[in-house]
Amino acid sequence: MPRRAAAVRREVQPDAIYNNRLVTQLINKVLLDGKKFQKTPVVLSIGNEKIQLEAETQKGTVKDDCAAECEGELRIGFNCEYLIDMISVCDSETITLEMSNAVSAVYVHDTGNTTYLVLPVRLK
Numbered sequence: 327m328p329r330r331a332a333a334v335r336r337e338v339q340p341d342a343i344y345n346n347r348l349v350t351q352l353i354n355k356v357l358l359d360g361k362k363f364q365k366t367p368v369v370l371s372i373g374n375e376k377i378q379l380e381a382e383t384q385k386g387t388v389k390d391d392c393a394a395e396c397e398g399e400l401r402i403g404f405n406c407e408y409l410i411d412m413i414s415v416c417d418s419e420t421i422t423l424e425m426s427n428a429v430s431a432v433y434v435h436d437t438g439n440t441t442y443l444v445l446p447v448r449l450k
Contacts, residue, residue, distance in 0.1 A: 368381045368404050372396050373396050373398065373399030402428045402432070402446045409444070420436075
């Protein structure tokens with residue numbers, strides 16, 4: 327069993343701050359195909375003052391983006407259902423994502439001082 331201290335980062339820097347309402351609209355537009363969630367990973371490309379969301383759907387590849395305050399660049403994948411669950415429980419207008427790399431846990435902070443943890447998926 328891995329040691330807890332090794333699994334939890336001690337110092338993190340905010341990597342992306344974004345408008346929750348805009349990202350929720352983006353996810354609903356891109357990821358939902360009728361009432362079924364897509365089975366493929368959702369790829370977030372963070373950087374250049376935007377978050378770009380990309381997903382493979384039954385209708386082909388879908389890409390869209392929204393503005394965000396970003397530090398650095400990162401390409402990270404998530405299970406679609408986990409991403410939608412994370413967004414849906416955050417009531418804040420602004421959300422901060424803290425990431426160290428594409429395979430480590432992502433800390434999600436809303437303005438209500440609540441922290442969530444979302445695990446990414448490995449991209450090929």
